[in-house]
Amino acid sequence: MTPDESPTPLIHARGLTKKFGEFTAVDAVDFDVASGESFGFLGPNGAGKTSTMRMVGCVSPVTAGTLRILGLDPNVDGPRIRGRLGVVPQQDTLDTELSVRDNLVIYARYFGMSHAEARTKADALLEFVQLAERAKDKVEPLSGGMKRRLTIARALINDPSILLLDEPTTGLDPQARHLLWDRLYRLKQQGVTLVLTTHYMDEAEQLCDRLVVMDKARIVAEGSPLQLIERYSTREVTELRFAVGVQETLDGQLEGLGERIERLPDRVLVYSNDGEAAAAAANQRGLRPETVLVRRSSLEDVFLRLTGRSLVD
Amino acid sequence: MTALLAAQRVLPIGLGGRRAWLLIERNLFVYRSGWLVLLSGFFEPLFYLLSIGFGIGGMVGDVPGPNGELIPYAVFVAPALLATASMNGAIAESTFNVFFKLNYAKTYDAVLSTPMAPGDVALGEIGWAVIRSSLYAIGFMVVILVMQLVQSPWAVFAIPAAMLMSFAFAAVGMAATTFMRSWQDFDLINIVIMPLFLFSGTFFPITSYPPALQLVVALTPLYQGVDLLRSLILGHIDATLLFHVVYLVVMGLAGLAVVARRLDRLLLK
Ligand SMILES: Nc1ncnc2c1ncn2[C@@H]1O[C@H](COP(=O)(O)OP(=O)(O)OP(=O)(O)O)[C@@H](O)[C@H]1O
Ligand SMILES: [Mg+2]
Numbered sequence: 001m002t003p004d005e006s007p008t009p010l011i012h013a014r015g016l017t018k019k020f021g022e023f024t025a026v027d028a029v030d031f032d033v034a035s036g037e038s039f040g041f042l043g044p045n046g047a048g049k050t051s052t053m054r055m056v057g058c059v060s061p062v063t064a065g066t067l068r069i070l071g072l073d074p075n076v077d078g079p080r081i082r083g084r085l086g087v088v089p090q091q092d093t094l095d096t097e098l099s100v101r102d103n104l105v106i107y108a109r110y111f112g113m114s115h116a117e118a119r120t121k122a123d124a125l126l127e128f129v130q131l132a133e134r135a136k137d138k139v140e141p142l143s144g145g146m147k148r149r150l151t152i153a154r155a156l157i158n159d160p161s162i163l164l165l166d167e168p169t170t171g172l173d174p175q176a177r178h179l180l181w182d183r184l185y186r187l188k189q190q191g192v193t194l195v196l197t198t199h200y201m202d203e204a205e206q207l208c209d210r211l212v213v214m215d216k217a218r219i220v221a222e223g224s225p226l227q228l229i230e231r232y233s234t235r236e237v238t239e240l241r242f243a244v245g246v247q248e249t250l251d252g253q254l255e256g257l258g259e260r261i262e263r264l265p266d267r268v269l270v271y272s273n274d275g276e277a278a279a280a281a282a283n284q285r286g287l288r289p290e291t292v293l294v295r296r297s298s299l300e301d302v303f304l305r306l307t308g309r310s311l312v313d
Numbered sequence: 314m315t316a317l318l319a320a321q322r323v324l325p326i327g328l329g330g331r332r333a334w335l336l337i338e339r340n341l342f343v344y345r346s347g348w349l350v351l352l353s354g355f356f357e358p359l360f361y362l363l364s365i366g367f368g369i370g371g372m373v374g375d376v377p378g379p380n381g382e383l384i385p386y387a388v389f390v391a392p393a394l395l396a397t398a399s400m401n402g403a404i405a406e407s408t409f410n411v412f413f414k415l416n417y418a419k420t421y422d423a424v425l426s427t428p429m430a431p432g433d434v435a436l437g438e439i440g441w442a443v444i445r446s447s448l449y450a451i452g453f454m455v456v457i458l459v460m461q462l463v464q465s466p467w468a469v470f471a472i473p474a475a476m477l478m479s480f481a482f483a484a485v486g487m488a489a490t491t492f493m494r495s496w497q498d499f500d501l502i503n504i505v506i507m508p509l510f511l512f513s514g515t516f517f518p519i520t521s522y523p524p525a526l527q528l529v530v531a532l533t534p535l536y537q538g539v540d541l542l543r544s545l546i547l548g549h550i551d552a553t554l555l556f557h558v559v560y561l562v563v564m565g566l567a568g569l570a571v572v573a574r575r576l577d578r579l580l581l582k
Contacts, residue, residue: 020582059426059581079428093423097343106339110332110427154423 008071009034010162010193011056015065018051025051027217028065033162038194040204042299043214044309049197050090052214053166056195058082070161083111086160090167090197092147094139094154101126101135104154111158118157125153129183145176152183163187165196169203181206201299213299215307225299232305233297234259236275240268240282240289250287257281262304271301332429336437337444354405354449358398359456365516366390366462377518379549384464391462392543393515395453395475400509400535402446403479407486408502411438412493421580431576435487435569442483443476450475457546465548474545474558478538481561484568485534491575509535514543537561 009032018026026048033039041049054060055067058074058081067074069081095103101122108118126132129149134142142150148168155163168184169177184207188194198204204211205225213221213228221228238258242250247268254261258272268289272278275294282289303309344351370386378384414420421434450472457463489502513519513535519527530536537557544554 054582057426059422061581079430082426083428085426087426089422089426091419093419093426095339095420095423096418097420098339102342106335106342107423107427109335109338110424110429112332112428158427 008068010070011039011195012068013056013065016052016055016062016067017064018048018055018060019063024217026055029212029214029217029219031212031219031222033193033195035161036191036193038188038196038207038209040195040208040211041197041214042199042201042204042211042303043197044199044303044307046216047214048217049214050166053164053195053197057085057087057164083158084161086155086158086163088148088151088155088163088165088168090170092151094147094150096139098139099135100131100137100139100142100150103139103150104157107154108157113158121157125156128156129153130179143176145172145179148172148176148180149183152180156187160192162193162195165194167197167199170199177203201303204299211299213303213306215303220306221302228299228302229297231302233301234271235273235297236271236278237295237297237301238270238272238275238278238282239291239293239295240270240279240287241266241291241293242268242287242289253285253287257285260305262301269301269304271297330433330436332433333436333440335429336424336434337441339437340441351445351448354398354402354446355452357401358394358449358453361394361397362387362391362457366394379544379547384547387460388462388464388547389543390516391457391460392471392546393513393539395450395457395471395546396478396535396538396542397510397515398449398453399446399475399478399538400482400506402449403442403481403483404486404502404506406442406445407438407483408490408493408499411487411490412496412499415490415576415579421576425580431580432573434576435572439480439483439487439565439569439572442487443479446479446483447472447476450479463546465546467544467548467550468546471542471545474538474541477558477561477565478541481534481538481564481568484565484572486568488568488571488575491572491579509533514539534560534564 011031011033013029013031015028015030016026017024017028029052031039041052043049051060055062055074056069058069058078062074070084072081074081095106098106104122104125105118108121109115113121123132123135126135129152131146131150131153134146139147139150152165152168165184169180172180181203184194188207194207196207208225210222210224211228212219221232223231247263250268254263254268254270258270258278260271262269262271270278270282279292279294282292366387370390373386375383376386376389378389424434425431454468454471486502493499513530513533515535519530519536522530537560541554541557541561544550
């Protein structure tokens with residue numbers, strides 16, 4: 001699973017564009033992913049994350065721009081590149097006509113592995129994703145989290161140089177998410193290059209060394225989670241929640257509480273480096289919010305700052 | 314060599330089709346646990362043979378065969394039933410099953426994120442349909458051999474001929490399936506298959522038609538298979554058989570090329 005130590009990035013995109021007819025789903029984005037890095041695309045619904053991932057996965061032709069994966073051109077070497085990728089698509093595409101284990105065995109065969117090799121690998125991966133005792137079952141009755149784990153096992157069958165994960169944990173309960181994160185974290189430790197998309201800030205903060213924020217087909221910011229928070233937000237955030245109707249009457253009373261004020265439909269966010277002080281200041285001004293919450297800034301705040309919208313709608 | 318490269322471009326099949334075998338292997342895995350369903354295709358032509366060949370045949374008596382001499386009706390009908398069974402087997406596998414995998418199970422989406430290409434999927438599914446319907450052909454040949462309905466040693470070529478037929482029908486059936494939007498559209502397939510089944514010289518010779526109509530029927534796909542198989546099994550060998558073979562080969566390759574292109578357009582957006 002250790003990728004070659006080449007100075008050239010594993011994924012190199014310049015002006016990468018995807019159009020569906022007249023509609024531009026990905027608009028001239030630039031990014032590089034280095035070997036061993038774990039790289040994220042963060043963005044709301046329809047931002048163009050999946051469209052980008054599909055181009056990288058060599059299952060969607062590039063409309064314009066340059067894309068090189070492992071130094072190769074997907075237009076020319078699609079099958080060869082795909083042979084070195086592991087793909088977890090946004091929607092599970094497990095083979096419902098096959099058992100859990102056969103899903104892996106047959107998939108291994110698609111990569112040209114021998115029967116013996118395929119079976120050994122399948123059993124090892126079922127252990128890794130903790131599905132060994134379900135090996136003989138059909139896929140359909142598995143829970144959402146189990147299906148996702150099986151899909152990840154399937155993506156690892158060829159010891160990929162790059163693992164592409166499109167919203168790996170969307171729709172899973174917290175326990176299932178944490179189990180998945182743990183498996184992905186282990187892969188990261190083993191040096192697998194991860195590229196993932198997510199709606200979730202905590203996921204991006206947990207798993208990504210570096211990420212880009214996508215909005216409306218474009219990349220609007222790039223950096224490590226910490227860098228992005230430093231650049232686009234403050235250290236702390238004070239969330240003030242007022243009784244229904246009160247927030248509308250506060251014009252002019254919020255200014256200056258912090259470095260920046262963000263008014264959401266259901267609450268007011270005060271950005272400052274000392275959240276407690278901001279809360280105290282609000283109190284001094286005679287504001288009486290129903291609840292006050294002081295928290296660390298997160299990527300959610302970065303996103304809000306960059307786009308004026310919240311990420312999960 | 315240039316012809317080969319040109320063919321590669323029209324039929325984008327990786328590694329000369331070696332990968333297509335992997336999809337066939339996948340289908341074998343699926344049926345490994347449910348092989349009983351495979352039996353249905355064997356009984357269908359057998360029941361037709363018993364009811365029409367012998368039942369109705371008993372009332373019809375002897376009929377003129379391709380060589381002009383009189384033959385029992387069952388002898389006349391048996392090769393045609395082999396032909397229709399090959400057609401039906403191929404169509405069933407390449408339409409319903411493919412539609413399900415393409416639109417509901419998303420089987421091919423997963424396949425195409427590996428080194429496999431649309432051409433491999435096309436050739437694999439069509440190849441599987443051919444394998445499945447050849448099993449029926451072999452079974453049915455054994456039956457009619459035992460019943461002494463085979464009149465010529467040329468009949469050994471009936472199996473490869475039946476395979477060629479299923480290739481042609483599976484390819485065109487799968488090509489049609491890539492254009493279907495809902496299960497309702499499958500009625501269209503029945504509308505085509507039913508008259509082919511009834512009027513392609515299956516149950517009575519096409520010489521019963523007026524000459525103009527004879528010519529039309531002689532150009533329909535099932536007729537190629539019916540005449541080919543009947544001629545081989547009854548030992549009536551002439552140059553028209555070559556025409557049937559070329560017709561079916563071209564039909565199969567055209568279908569295969571369409572399938573590969575359509576899968577590319579549908580799945581690699
Ligand atoms: N095959 C297609 N044909 C036409 N438009 C498409 C197609 N696929 C995606 N789009 C459009 O492109 C835009 C970007 O879609 P994409 O799936 O890449 O977004 P996303 O960031 O993955 O969103 P989500 O978070 O909902 O998965 C959307 O407006 C979508 O409707
Ligand atoms: Mg998406």
